[in-house]
Amino acid sequence: MFSHALGLAQVDRRVEAGLAARVLEPGVAQRVRIMARLYEAAPSGARVSGEALAGLLGISRAAVHKHVEALRLAGVTLDSTRGGGYRLSTQPDAVVPEVVLPLLFGADHDGSDESPGATSSSVGLPYRYSAAIDSTNESLKEIAQHEGVAGALVVTDDQTGGRGRLGRRWISQPGKDLTFSVLLRPRVLPAEASRLVLAAGLAVAEVVQRLLGPGRTVGIKWPNDVLVDGRKVCGILSEASMDMDRLHWVVIGIGLNVNSRPGEAGLWDGGDAGRPAPVSLAESAGEELPRPALLAQLLDALAGHWRQVDTGAWESVRLACAERDVLRGTSVVVRSGFSTDIVVTEGTAAGLGPEGELLVRGHDGTVQPVRAGEVTLSGR
Ligand code: BT5
Numbered sequence: 007m008f009s010h011a012l013g014l015a016q017v018d019r020r021v022e023a024g025l026a027a028r029v030l031e032p033g034v035a036q037r038v039r040i041m042a043r044l045y046e047a048a049p050s051g052a053r054v055s056g057e058a059l060a061g062l063l064g065i066s067r068a069a070v071h072k073h074v075e076a077l078r079l080a081g082v083t084l085d086s087t088r089g090g091g092y093r094l095s096t097q098p099d100a101v102v103p104e105v106v107l108p109l110l111f112g113a114d115h116d117g118s119d120e121s122p123g124a125t126s127s128s129v130g131l132p133y134r135y136s137a138a139i140d141s142t143n144e145s146l147k148e149i150a151q152h153e154g155v156a157g158a159l160v161v162t163d164d165q166t167g168g169r170g171r172l173g174r175r176w177i178s179q180p181g182k183d184l185t186f187s188v189l190l191r192p193r194v195l196p197a198e199a200s201r202l203v204l205a206a207g208l209a210v211a212e213v214v215q216r217l218l219g220p221g222r223t224v225g226i227k228w229p230n231d232v233l234v235d236g237r238k239v240c241g242i243l244s245e246a247s248m249d250m251d252r253l254h255w256v257v258i259g260i261g262l263n264v265n266s267r268p269g270e271a272g273l274w275d276g277g278d279a280g281r282p283a284p285v286s287l288a289e290s291a292g293e294e295l296p297r298p299a300l301l302a303q304l305l306d307a308l309a310g311h312w313r314q315v316d317t318g319a320w321e322s323v324r325l326a327c328a329e330r331d332v333l334r335g336t337s338v339v340v341r342s343g344f345s346t347d348i349v350v351t352e353g354t355a356a357g358l359g360p361e362g363e364l365l366v367r368g369h370d371g372t373v374q375p376v377r378a379g380e381v382t383l384s385g386r
Contacts, residue, residue, distance in 0.1 A: 012042055012108060014042055016111060017038065038104055040074070053091035056070045080100055082094070082104070083098070101135060101161050101184070101301055128157040128309075129312070130188075131159070138162060138180075141165060144169075147257050151247075165185040168185060168261060177268075178266065184264050184297055190258065192315065195252075196253050197361070198361065199244070199246050199253055208323060210260065218291055229378075236282050237282045237284055241261050245259075267289065335355065335356075339381070339383075340380065343380060351368060
């Protein structure tokens with residue numbers, strides 16, 4: 007059940023960096039360090055003594071006890087014995103910073119994302135969790151307008167007014183799915199903003215593929231859907247503020263069906279009539295999945311691909327997206343992003359252009375790059 011190999015020294019280093027940059031609250035930072043030790047001990051069933059934690063953090067036993075109570079309130083189930091110490095009794099599913107950040111910080115990677123100033127140097131910090139919220143994108147857009155820090159994350163368990171594109175709705179099951187948004191302040195031109203959305207879709211697709219194994223086809227439906235065997239598992243909504251030559255910020259919101267049964271909610275009705283029913287990871291995997299580890303993996307993968315976009319490696323992101331392009335070779339109708347009554351072009355999808363545009367070969371053989379719009383497979 008518990009299989010987290012954590013680099014404890016790395017967790018502590020990243021906690022220190024978060025504190026120094028003032029993107030991590032001191033109380034949360036201490037609980038992240040406590041949770042890292044509890045995760046580390048969990049596979050063997052060993053207990054972590056209050057005394058050891060007090061020594062580690064340089065605080066009293068009573069203060070350790072308070073942190074443990076805060077963890078319990080946040081949804082972590084711990085068993086404790088007098089004098090025997092603490093132990094995780096179940097795999098936590100709370101997507102609070104104390105539970106997710108140790109997994110993110112301790113993940114086994116080369117640490118090359120820690121260069122100061124990189125767009126994605128700390129995707130996930132500051133980490134803002136709300137039990138319920140209207141829309142994580144709306145909340146983060148407000149933060150963005152008030153000098154929010156690049157990498158800032160807003161995540162909720164219950165998104166009550168989730169948005170898709172064109173005023174559509176995104177529906178998630180409270181406590182079952184992942185709904186979160188990340189703020190970026192990238193060093194790319196306004197015309198290159200769509201690179202970040204494609205990079206996000208690629209990150210999600212790769213994490214999902216790793217999880218489900220090679221037997222499943224995990225594809226990207228241009229520009230912002232991730233599909234498992236043709237069924238939508240994830241939607242991405244990006245919103246940006248820019249002027250003629252500069253992107254001020256980009257908010258990228260991700261909704262991923264994890265442990266819900268979206269097919270039963272009838273989400274493909276109405277505007278999406280005729281499309282295959284959406285699917286969740288649990289339905290695809292045949293078992294429920296702990297969300298914190300998944301969120302940590304997603305944040306790590308997103309940071310990696312956004313870093314590539316930021317550091318001139320866009321072409322390899324584009325090629326990897328093209329390999330997962332589910333539209334290629336199919337007959338498509340592209341409608342305007344402003345009004346789905348207006349057909350922009352029709353033809354056969356012919357891959358992705360240099361900026362990640364959808365290439366559509368018309369009936370007369372000419373290839374037209376499409377930068378924005380709503381794609382449906384023709385006949386649907
Ligand atoms: C999207 O729009 O797919 C973008 C969804 C982005 C959601 C995230 S959650 C965090 C952040 N905060 C927000 O408020 N939004 C973002 P679009 O391509 O327009 O697709 C919307 C359509 O997907 C709807 O009209 C439904 O038919 C369908 N849909 C709604 N909920 C779904 C779900 N859970 N799974 C699959 N399909 C869904």
